[in-house]
Amino acid sequence: MLGVPALVALVGPALAGPVRSVAGPLEPPGAEFPLGTDVLGRDVLALALSGGTSIVVLAGLSLLLSYLVGVPLALLVTSRHNRWADGFLLRVMDFVLALPGLLVLLVLAATGWRGVATLVVAIAVLQLPAVVRIVRSAALAPGCRAAVEAMMMQGEPWWRIHLGYVGRAVLGPVLVDAGNRLSLVLYLLASANFLGLGLAPSASDWAVLVERNKEALFLQPLTVLVPAALLVALCMGTNLLLDQSLARRNGAATA
Template identity: 30%
Template sequence: MAVADLSTKALLTPAAVDRSVRRARLMKRLTVGIPLAVVLLLFAACFLGPVLLSLPRPIGGDVLSSSLPPGSPGHPLGTDINGNDVLSRLLHGGQASLIVAVAVNAIGLTIGGLIGALAAYLGGKADTVIMRALDVLIAFPSLVLTIAIAQVLGPSLPNTILALSAFAIPGVARVARSSTLRVTAMPFVQAAALGGSPWWRTLLFHIAPNVLPQLMNFAMLGMGIVIVTEGALSFLGLGIPAPAPSWGNMIYEGQQSLSATPLLVLWPSLALLVAVLSFNLLGENLRDEMSGR
């Protein structure tokens, strides 16, 4: 019994507790730092890689050099059936997918965040009308609604962003509303209102800074969803129009010759997997970090 008590006391020494705390902090930093590093690496590879590596254009390849295997001179990942460099198309396709994801989430955060915050702050009939309108949009299956809008607008990069923004805004608005309701009930917001602060100043300087972290965490999760949905639209021919590359239409083009050249599907699929997994892990770990704080 005495030996057990001594071992327990040894485990509870200040040095042991300090090591345990530092280890826990390191693990938290790694769970956020690793996916963040992968995300930054993706952006750097897609936007700087084609310039630094002096890669050929992603379209207009030489058909005489079609279907070259990986490791061919001047083509590290080979070429597709049209003679286009696969690595160049992969990185330029990543540019399109990441631009769409960033733009859609920026629109969602701006418009959806403003709508949700106003609905919660104003309350009453304004809140009811705004939220019922958003409920109507949320009631539609998001992918079906996006496909319908993309079909009407036609395939292009701006139209893809608009189509995907249609289902990003309601989700952000609901998160902004719930966060604003929680912050509005806090004493410092009530004190600002009682002190004569205009509603727009209270919303902008007191509520928004406390709501923004939750919206940013939600946006990180939304990045992965948007990338997958954009890939689905491009796969169906409703997203980024060919011959311009995106990961979705690269998968579509590659599956037409899947048995002969499976790597044409593998490379964009792996890129899509890494991007979505990294954004999802970053969003979840940021959310856990903010919840802990």
């Protein structure tokens, strides 16, 4: 399930035809256009082949940035056992968590903060509170183990204890959360692109196609179902792969 959308995103743009308007809007599938056309008269097959690269790259960058910031931050606060710093961090995260994602994107679009970089940073910040809370909760028990105390008594550096030992202990929950969070990131990307915050509403991005053609679902369903199926396969395939990897890791650790 992951291989199909990944392969389409990788080699699809080289195989896709023109993504400009080439016919009338919402034409049914036929010999010339196997999947029909969308609301702008573009070939749905060409759009599906060319629209995966942007969504995979943007979603991957957003998730990577949120975890690159959130994981070390949560481990740092947890390891110091500083109640004041821990409480301050959680209150800041609570404030960000209370902000509706779509409202933040609307404000950014209205104030002129547009572009791919802005979109990636905004979505990463919106995911940061949940990432910090999950990592902090997962790190509390491993951080109190006798092994951590022994490493501290032996003079091991902080980064080796908490980023190495405790970081490996929280890897499982982080991977599970990343797989589940992918669907939320895809939703925010589609909404932001449709608002003009990142990609243009006429882009061939899979998420943008679903948002752009949703009103034509019953007139030309393939304009929505094809990119939606690729997105669903991407999410489910990623989660299944992570679950299988974690099962193998746990099995190896048990053995």
